[in-house]
Amino acid sequence: MDTRQEGIIPQKETNIDGLQQLVLDLPLPNEAFFALVETTASLVAVSEKYWQSQGLNGARIRVLVEIAKQGGAILPSVLAGRIGVTKANISLLLAPLEKDGYISRTGHVHDGRKTVISITEAGCTLLSQQLPGNRAAVAEKMNRLDLDELRQLMVLLHKLNQR
Numbered sequence: 001m002d003t004r005q006e007g008i009i010p011q012k013e014t015n016i017d018g019l020q021q022l023v024l025d026l027p028l029p030n031e032a033f034f035a036l037v038e039t040t041a042s043l044v045a046v047s048e049k050y051w052q053s054q055g056l057n058g059a060r061i062r063v064l065v066e067i068a069k070q071g072g073a074i075l076p077s078v079l080a081g082r083i084g085v086t087k088a089n090i091s092l093l094l095a096p097l098e099k100d101g102y103i104s105r106t107g108h109v110h111d112g113r114k115t116v117i118s119i120t121e122a123g124c125t126l127l128s129q130q131l132p133g134n135r136a137a138v139a140e141k142m143n144r145l146d147l148d149e150l151r152q153l154m155v156l157l158h159k160l161n162q163r
Contacts, residue, residue, distance in 0.1 A: 043141060050137040054130060061130070063093050064102060064123050073118040075108075102126060 026034065044058075051058040066082050067074050074082075080090040094117060097103045102123035108114035119127075145153065 043138060046141050047134055047138055050134045051130075054133070056126075056130065057096075059093060060097055060102075061127070061134075063090075063097060064119055064127055065131075067103065067117060067119045068124070068127060073116050075114060076117055079117060097123070 048058045051061055062083055063079065066079060070078075070082075076090050076094065077087055080087045083090075085093070094103060094105075098105060100122075101120055104118050104120055105115050106118065108116050142150065
């Protein structure tokens, strides 16, 4: 039997039993953390699959969503903080959105050194057309939980997010 077909890879002559035990034996808080990470990755994959099927980039959509959540305009530094990227990386996300006409950059009204990022009409249209399909794809997976379970999950997630 070919063990590679079953995902089993023959090990080298090294003994990793101790290390394997360390990574497998987790206290309950750590086990819950890694289960949450794995679940999050699975749900993000559902969302990303949807965006890819539409020829879109999920990270760029996230930028547009965050700008819309802030009323349509935001400073790049604030945007970077909200989506968890560096100020340098936010420029990499903004450039193609500006090129495609989904955002515009204008000078700050009170501080000419700052730039304001605004969602354009084309960006609003893109979100209006695409968000319902993405939300339906994610909801399909989340609907494995009933309403009481979803409410309980929300309470627990809010509790974990408290500082």
